[in-house]
């Protein structure tokens with residue numbers, strides 16, 4: 001009887017390096033206040049953002065993804081040709097074809113790598129990370145470049161104060177490769193399709209969200225998913241050194257941290273607050289926050305980090321990782 | 325809660341929740357106070373208060389209803405009627 005041979009993967013996987021990229025132009029709350037009825041104090045208090053970056057015409061999902069990806073490859077101590085697979089999480093590339101992954105693979109120098117785009121909105125990076133980890137362990141890939149790259153300004157009405165003050169542009173990336181010791185825990189993921197209407201694009205061009213419904217969902221349903229990821233990793237909340245929730249709104253981040261501390265997470269757990277200077281960058285926010293915290297010396301190699309992405313779909317995914 | 329709470333019990337419970345969520349002294353939380361204008365509680369803190377009130381009093385407070393609860397007294401009556 002013919003029998004199909006199966007590939008064999010690594011014993012475990014880990015993140016080898018991370019990188020990020022932001023556009024040049026800094027946009028302050030005061031600048032936005034000149035264009036719409038809003039103000040610095042309201043934005044800081046409700047959302048926690050002080051400034052964010054908006055991409056220019058030449059800064060795209062592909063170009064930002066290339067920069068973040070190249071930095072992650074360099075931080076991993078690899079050369080681009082070591083990367084055999086590229087996953088690009090995004091929900092803002094304005095054309096479905098060609099996908100971003102094939103172009104990014106070519107431009108970073110991972111020529112002919114396998115590649116695909118993945119859309120799980122703001123949870124996209126965690127979905128990509130989980131997929132990459134499983135590919136490495138299953139043997140379908142050896143070194144996977146996982147990118148979250150978003151140009152939200154392409155799908156936000158620049159004069160709609162309920163979204164234009166929140167969303168911004170950026171890319172974050174990680175390289176996942178083989179490891180003797182597990183560096184990426186099992187994923188806790190899922191969807192809440194019954195709430196699909198709460199973040200959508202009704203005219204096909206611009207994001208619209210029901211802010212309070214999304215806030216309620218994120219502040220009540222996400223902490224339990226994060227705790228599930230901790231449990232799946234065989235750890236307890238007290239083991240978590242760093243909490244990196246999707247940077248949706250600082251009030252949501254703080255609510256998740258508070259819930260985890262009520263369940264035993266430490267008071268000295270570092271909590272990502274990259275939204276303050278970067279805005280909400282959807283799938284880019286988690287890897288970029290990790291990269292910025294590493295550069296600032298707030299996160300160190302070997303730290304145990306809990307990642308939790310959530311957003312349109314609604315979709316969510318979280319896992320525990322060891323910081324590279 | 326097995327028995328229906330009295331309005332006094334609801335007010336006391338709400339005051340504790342408001343103090344926990346928004347840091348407003350619980351004795352400031354009286355029926356005549358407006359959440360927004362008197363207690364300086366914003367719409368997102370209101371969502372957190374609603375979520376805790378739902379757990380505590382076993383009521384449903386949908387976002388659409390929440391917008392109608394302007395004063396502490398409105399919230400007490402809503403919970404008393406729907407718990």
Ligand SMILES: CC(C)(COP(=O)(O)OP(=O)(O)OC[C@H]1O[C@@H](n2cnc3c(N)ncnc32)[C@H](O)[C@@H]1OP(=O)(O)O)[C@@H](O)C(=O)NCCC(=O)NCCS
Nearest residue numbers: 037038039042046122161211212214215248249311367368
């Ligand atoms: C979007 C969000 C900031 C809006 O906050 P909100 O408190 O729900 O806003 P509302 O529309 O209820 O408005 C509340 C008040 O602020 C005012 N307001 C709304 N937007 C404003 C702005 N950009 N600037 C200044 N004032 C604003 C409103 O006029 C209203 O004032 P009023 O009560 O005097 O009429 C908030 O709902 C949110 O962040 N939700 C979570 C969404 C999220 O994270 N999405 C991403 C998921 S990936």
